[in-house]
Amino acid sequence: MVLALMFLLPWSSFASGQSGGATPPNIYIAGSGNTSLDQHVTRLLREQIGDSVELVFIQNDQTPVMSGIPVITIGPATFTRIRQINRNTPILALLVERKFIQGYANRTPGQVSAVYYDVPLLRQALTGKAILPQSKRIALLASTESVEIYEDLLDQLAEYNLEARVFVTDSDDQLIPTLVRALNYGDFLLAGSDDAIYNPRNIKHILLTAYRRNRIVIGPSQAYVKAGVLASGYAPFPAMAAKAGELLQTYFETGTFPEPAYPNEFRVEVNEQVARSLNIPLPSRDWISQYLDDLMQSNQEDSQ
Incomplete structure (x- = not known):
């Protein structure tokens, strides 16, 4: 069953573009399968994203049904699965190393981005x-x-x-x-x-x-x-969530993702x-x- 979660989004520039009765846009999130990890990442993202955006959690046997809606993936295996299902899906990958994701991002700039998990x-x-x-x-x-x-x-x-x-x-x-x-x-x-x-x-x-x-x-x-x-x-999880929020904000403002990036801390x-x-x-x-x-x-x- 799809679990819809409402997030708190401090992006005034994006929120102001939504009319009072408009349906909030979606962001899908595909978990790693580790319940504790997925819940922890979700909780931290909740501090970055708000009721201007609805997060729809998709299970392993579910796929995004609308093109153009970004998917947050947790871990390299989940990224690979979503990428194989629909190569046109905009993806923000979390908990992936630079060497894993860089080729995808280079081949599809603006469509695939990530917050790097490794340390420079x-x-x-x-x-x-x-x-x-x-x-x-x-x-x-x-x-x-x-x-x-x-x-x-x-x-x-x-x-x-x-x-x-x-x-x-x-x-x-x-x-x-x-x-x-x-x-x-x-x-x-x-x-x-x-x-x-x-x-x-x-x-x-x-x-x-x-x-x-x-x-x-x-x-x-x-x-x-x-x-x-x-x-x-190492990069602390709150820092990775904060960087994810920045990349998502750019996506909603411009329609494309910026290049993958390391956290700021x-x-x-x-x-x-x-x-x-x-x-x-x-x-x-x-x-x-x-x-x-x-x-x-x-x-x-x-x-x-």
């Missing part, structure tokens, strides 16, 4: 710098297919007096020997969103190898901090137990986040 690699790299101020060199592991995810980062690091090198491994047999060479080069290991390398099967071996050589690991996500990574940036998760075991003085999470904001803002101003 530069910010992750500077998180390591904030924790180890004397660090100069960053080690990166990649497969042949994933090397390209680090290209932008390699071009950006010089502005922060950092450099990095990518060490390529394409098999389980190569992983640890390649990792050892990487750790001999870098002051810390930066983990990108590369499921071929950073996955539940490999992460324990990677962490043990790094920490036995007194090297820390940064990234790729908040979940890995619980597994033993020292620190990682990031935070840092740390593993204090790992820091103690490596005898690393660990700044507070709030201090690291503020340091990164100030550093990147200052660099941006200097480059203008």
Whole structure:
């Protein structure tokens, strides 16, 4: 059964365009199937969107019946399903990584947009710098297919007096020997969103190898901090919901979505137990986040 939810929309410019008795426009939302997650995202979106817009929740066996009505999808699997059902549907994707959604957005600009779930690699790299101020060199592991995810980062690091090198491994047999060479080069290991390398099967071996050589690991996500990574940036859900509200507002004002974007706020998760075991003085999470904001803002101003 379709569940219609009424949202609170603080968009005065859009709301003023609705006549008093007009039926509010729809936004469909397709959930991930995780009830708790879907309810949490919905609650946060409710703070951004209001009674000028009606949100219609669609189940897995339901499809949008009206063209031109945007669909908010939660997670990559849901995006893929909705995209396959109707390639002309305007979609705002949530909880998807840049590498997943960028191609779709490039091929259909204005129709597909997203709030990125991952953290920019530069910010992750500077998180390591904030924790180890004397660090100069960053080690990166990649497969042949994933090397390209680090290209932008390699071009950006010089502005922060950092450099990095990518060490390529394409098999389980190569992983640890390649990792050892990487750790001999870098002051810390930066983990990108590369499921071929950073996955539940490999992460324990990677962490043990790094920490036995007194090297820390940064990234790729908040979940890995619980597994033993020292620190990682992440986007809080309220920040992602706020950015979704901005993108939706642009859609209703112009009829097209802007390009996918990162949220305006990031935070840092740390593993204090790992820091103690490596005898690393660990700044507070709030201090690291503020340091990164100030550093990147200052660099941006200097480059203008």
